[in-house]
Amino acid sequence: xxxxxxxxxxxxxxxxxxxxxxxxxxxxxxxxxxxxxxxxxxxxxxxxxxxxxxxxxxxxxxxxxxxxxxxxxxxxxxxxxxxxxxxxxxxxxxxxxxxxxxxxxxxxxxxxxxxxxxxxxxxxxxxxxxxxxxxxxxxxxxxxxxxxxxxxxxxxxxxxxxxxxxxxxxxxxxxxxxxxxxxxxxxxxxxxxxxxxxxxxxxxxxxxxxxxxxxxxxxxxxxxxxxxxxxxxxxxxxxxxxxxxxxxxxxxxxxxxxxxxxxxxxxxxxxxxxxxxxxxxxxxxxxxxxxxxxxxxxxxxxxxxxxxxxxxxxxxxxxxxxx
Amino acid sequence: xxxxxxxxxxxxxxxxxxxxxxxxxxxxxxxxxxxxxxxxxxxxxxxxxxxxxxxxxxxxxxxxxxxxxxxxxxxxxxxxxxxxxxxxxxxxxxxxxxxxxxxxxxxxxxxxxxxxxxxxxxxxxxxxxxxxxxxxxxxxxxxxxxxxxxxxxxxxxxxxxxxxxxxxxxxxxxxxxxxxxxxxxxxxxxxxxxxxxxxxxxxxxxxxxxxxxxxxxxxxxxxxxxxxxxxxxxxxxxxxxxxxxxxxxxxxxxxxxxxxxxxxxxxxxxxxxxxxxxxxxxxxxxxxxxxxxxxxxxxxxxxxxxxxxxxxxxxxxxxxxxxxxxxxxxxxxxxxxxxxxxxxxxxxxxxxxxxxxxxxxxxxxxxxxxxxxxxxxxxxxxxxxxxxxxxxxxxxxxxxxxxxxxxxxxxxxxxxxxxxxxxxxxxxxxxxxxx
Numbered sequence: 112x113x114x115x116x117x118x119x120x121x122x123x124x125x126x127x128x129x130x131x132x133x134x135x136x137x138x139x140x141x142x143x144x145x146x147x148x149x150x151x152x153x154x155x156x157x158x159x160x161x162x163x164x165x166x167x168x169x170x171x172x173x174x175x176x177x178x179x180x181x182x183x184x185x186x187x188x189x190x191x192x193x194x195x196x197x198x199x200x201x202x203x204x205x206x207x208x209x210x211x212x213x214x215x216x217x218x219x220x221x222x223x224x225x226x227x228x229x230x231x232x233x234x235x236x237x238x239x240x241x242x243x244x245x246x247x248x249x250x251x252x253x254x255x256x257x258x259x260x261x262x263x264x265x266x267x268x269x270x271x272x273x274x275x276x277x278x279x280x281x282x283x284x285x286x287x288x289x290x291x292x293x294x295x296x297x298x299x300x301x302x303x304x305x306x307x308x309x310x311x312x313x314x315x316x317x318x319x320x321x322x323x324x325x326x327x328x329x330x331x332x333x334x335x336x337x338x339x340x341x342x343x344x345x346x347x348x349x350x351x352x353x354x355x356x357x358x359x360x361x362x363x364x365x366x367x368x369x370x371x372x373x374x375x376x377x378x379x380x381x382x383x384x385x386x387x388x389x390x391x392x393x394x395x396x397x398x399x400x401x402x403x404x405x406x407x408x409x410x411x412x413x414x415x416x417x418x419x420x421x422x423x424x425x426x427x428x429x430x431x432x433x434x
Numbered sequence: 435x436x437x438x439x440x441x442x443x444x445x446x447x448x449x450x451x452x453x454x455x456x457x458x459x460x461x462x463x464x465x466x467x468x469x470x471x472x473x474x475x476x477x478x479x480x481x482x483x484x485x486x487x488x489x490x491x492x493x494x495x496x497x498x499x500x501x502x503x504x505x506x507x508x509x510x511x512x513x514x515x516x517x518x519x520x521x522x523x524x525x526x527x528x529x530x531x532x533x534x535x536x537x538x539x540x541x542x543x544x545x546x547x548x549x550x551x552x553x554x555x556x557x558x559x560x561x562x563x564x565x566x567x568x569x570x571x572x573x574x575x576x577x578x579x580x581x582x583x584x585x586x587x588x589x590x591x592x593x594x595x596x597x598x599x600x601x602x603x604x605x606x607x608x609x610x611x612x613x614x615x616x617x618x619x620x621x622x623x624x625x626x627x628x629x630x631x632x633x634x635x636x637x638x639x640x641x642x643x644x645x646x647x648x649x650x651x652x653x654x655x656x657x658x659x660x661x662x663x664x665x666x667x668x669x670x671x672x673x674x675x676x677x678x679x680x681x682x683x684x685x686x687x688x689x690x691x692x693x694x695x696x697x698x699x700x701x702x703x704x705x706x707x708x709x710x711x712x713x714x715x716x717x718x719x720x721x722x723x724x725x726x727x728x729x730x731x732x733x734x735x736x737x738x739x740x741x742x743x744x745x746x747x748x749x750x751x752x753x754x755x756x757x758x759x760x761x762x763x764x765x766x767x768x769x770x771x772x773x774x775x776x777x778x779x780x781x782x783x784x785x786x787x788x789x790x791x792x793x794x795x796x797x798x799x800x801x802x803x804x805x806x807x808x809x810x811x812x813x814x815x816x817x818x819x820x821x822x823x824x825x826x827x828x829x830x831x832x833x834x835x836x837x838x839x840x841x842x843x844x845x846x847x848x849x850x851x852x853x854x855x856x857x858x859x860x861x862x863x864x865x866x867x868x869x
Contacts (some may be wrong), residue, residue: 182524198864201863262702265700286700286702287699288847315651372639375641378837380838398521398542399831
């Protein structure tokens with residue numbers, strides 16, 4: 112019905128006068144011509160920058176990944192050798208597993224806490240102040256946070272001083288075995304505020320009558336979450352999940368500064384994919400300068416994560432609910 | 435009408451990419467040097483920060499050099515990451531004429547690809563203000579052995595030796611008779627513990643310190659040059675040698691016997707070295723920068739001393755890293771830079787490095803502060819070898835991986851057997867890529 116009405120309106124408008132139509136068409140074509148003329152000057156600067164600083168280097172990285180190149184002499188073509196070695200590399204395996212741990216474990220914990228906070232904060236007084244506090248860790252530089260965490264959790268740091276004050280034994284929070292769990296905890300702490308904010312913004316859009324209706328129907332808060340909050344924020348959650356997937360691949364500074372020192376890289380036991388690429392190229396007191404191998408790792412991880420994002424988008428695809 | 439616009443955009447994009455790649459290809463001209471007479475200025479990228487004591491001596495030398503020669507020095511204080519920046523600059527026309535850093539880092543960045551000039555001729559140049567005295571007089575030939583590149587790509591002005599530091603006030607008997615063997619050394623630990631101290635302070639989170647300790651032990655049991663030979667072997671079978679196990683067992687035992695300061699495996703550098711300076715531990719295995727880095731924190735009567743890494747047999751050579759000047763092959767004013775190197779190697783400036791910055795210079799005739807006398811004597815009385823047996827300079831990727839194993843061994847996470855298994859695995863992997 113709507114389409115028929117639109118068609119009828121369009122026909123009537125077009126048939127008012129031919130003169131009007133011609134005038135209108137002439138105006139449109141002048142406008143179109145002007146717009147076309149301006150298209151290139153407006154787009155070109157951004158396009159050039161994008162090509163030179165993003166697409167160009169990305170394509171170059173793909174090419175470099177098929178070479179042995181130390182950054183300053185001629186690159187030697189080695190075909191798929193870098194990739195063949197990479198799939199057997201135990202350090203790359205560790206980096207890949209750690210990247211997945213950050214993606215999955217930190218991701219799940221962040222989203223569970225973020226949803227938990229939305230349930231608490233939705234009806235809480237002073238929630239804007241709480242939001243700001245939650246968001247603070249995300250605003251502070253990851254390097255500053257990692258140094259702060261180092262001071263707090265090291266053997267004679269604040270946390271162990273408190274434990275000792277209560278007569279407890281100090282804990283080796285930063286020992287080799289505990290370092291990766293501490294990094295995961297740090298990632299949760301830094302990121303939960305951002306994702307709680309995003310989800311809270313989506314929850315704020317939901318008209319209150321749905322919650323009132325659900326409450327009248329006798330639902331508890333968990334049921335309201337599953338039958339009102341989750342379905343009505345699903346599209347935002349899907350975008351946030353994609354955002355987290357991409358961000359988790361790029362995490363670098365916190366692990367670098369928390370696990371390492373000013374000059375030395377952290378142990379390979381806590382490397383993720385970004386640390387692996389850095390460690391094989393510019394990282395460390397005496398860098399490896401293995402740019403071909405590092406590029407192969409970057410390209411491989413990019414492909415794996417692109418596949419993951421596509422799958423995630425497919426799994427999370429739902430018809431958005433309009434309200 | 436949209437197609438031509440799109441086509442034009444694609445053409446522009448392609449042209450941009452081609453231009454960018456063309457520009458990159460134009461960089462790094464190896465024959466960039468100006469005629470010597472036109473080299474009135476040169477660019478120097480320094481490994482130091484401007485506020486550091488060594489930088490202050492260099493600044494004074496530059497001012498004096500400019501006055502005397504009329505050659506202007508454009509010095510940029512880049513800090514320790516200077517070679518990363520040099521490496522990136524090699525593909526451009528903005529290459530410095532002079533850089534300084536440790537030999538392993540310079541060899542890895544410039545020396546393996548012929549990107550650094552042979553500075554043999556500099557050794558024959560006269561130093562500043564001293565007739566008949568050459569750079570060779572300031573840098574004994576013993577240091578040439580540490581320059582494992584194909585030519586002399588470095589002129590050192592600072593040498594750093596790893597050794598074991600302690601308080602002469604707390605352990606006066608060691609001043610005249612330091613422990614010579616590993617068993618002599620570990621036999622002291624009961625006395626140390628009875629004094630209420632931990633035997634060793636070790637910042638285990640700093641991987642290069644962990645590697646310095648493990649590699650020192652390995653070189654003691656294997657002999658100089660054999661650790662390098664071991665990791666150069668694609669089969670990695672050398673890790674099964676009994677000498678390797680002897681060294682690894684000795685280091686692993688320290689964790690088993692609780693010989694480290696508690697928390698060493700769960701702290702952030704420099705917590706442990708600061709704790710050592712506060713007298714909580716007796717011994718610290720570290721380089722010649724201890725007086726400079728920790729001296730101000732020691733008690734006035736601490737009486738800082740040091741002794742050579744204990745032996746496991748006959749080998750008693752001292753692990754040394756040389757720091758100094760290199761000239762990139764693409765430098766525009768290499769002759770001016772070389773003039774400055776020779777100028778700076780004069781006794782006046784080396785003495786200032788020793789007294790004002792409290793670092794060791796290669797010149798054995800330069801007076802050193804009392805706190806560096808032990809090291810000066812140690813270098814004079816023993817053979818020298820490139821720290822870590824030169825494996826960091828030649829196999830940086832592999833040593834990064836081995837460093838994590840060294841940390842595991844020191845913290846007790848790995849036994850000697852587990853270490854060997856993993857070391858073989860990472861070495862085989864390294865040679866799969868680089869063989």
